[in-house]
């Protein structure tokens with residue numbers, strides 16, 4: 001699958017321009033940000049993340065439609081060293097990045113999330129293709145693919161942690177693409193069935209808006225952008241003002257000055 005090259009600018013928070021020591025594994029993530037496209041993610045790591053001094057990034061972001069490469073494949077991205085690597089072969093250190101661990105030895109691939117908080121099957125198919133291509137490029141096998149969870153214990157990608165069978169299936173799909181004897185056309189994708197649910201969506205009306213990590217106006221989380229939409233889990237009143245709890249677990253204001261509901 002074609003990678004769209006769309007690098008973020010060199011900066012110490014999201015693209016430190018350190019050399020990878022080599023590629024010994026591929027680490028799979030999910031963005032945990034409903035409705036954010038690879039382009040949204042690239043713009044976040046090229047803007048807000050730097051302004052907020054957030055040491056984070058990943059090499060490739062995949063959704064239903066595309067795969068976007070935002071950090072060159074020979075450079076370090078800050079995606080899997082929130083805790084020292086539990087995977088021995090990914091442990092590493094360098095003079096310029098002490099204890100860099102898996103960030104020095106792996107490529108991070110992020111799967112984007114639908115507005116209802118799930119990963120679309122087409123996104124997973126595209127990630128399989130991207131990861132298979134990386135395995136070919138670096139001489140790796142399906143046994144060199146790890147969840148972020150395997151590396152550091154983080155709940156990522158959450159759907160592959162709560163249901164490990166999904167990760168087993170992912171690796172076996174990569175393996176099929178790696179074995180030269182089984183070369184076949186990718187199957188025709190069936191259109192997703194429209195959901196008959198009556199779930200309500202909240203849409204951001206202003207250019208930037210804080211979310212909250214809990215039902216507390218002081219517990220600010222990430223910033224969301226105009227036009228982004230999120231599935232509402234429930235409405236609640238906090239300190240006299242209404243807020244929505246989102247299906248993703250985050251909270252957002254219900255003030256119609258800032259958001260609309262569909």
Ligand SMILES: [Zn+2]
Nearest residue numbers: 029030148156
């Ligand atoms: Zn992750």
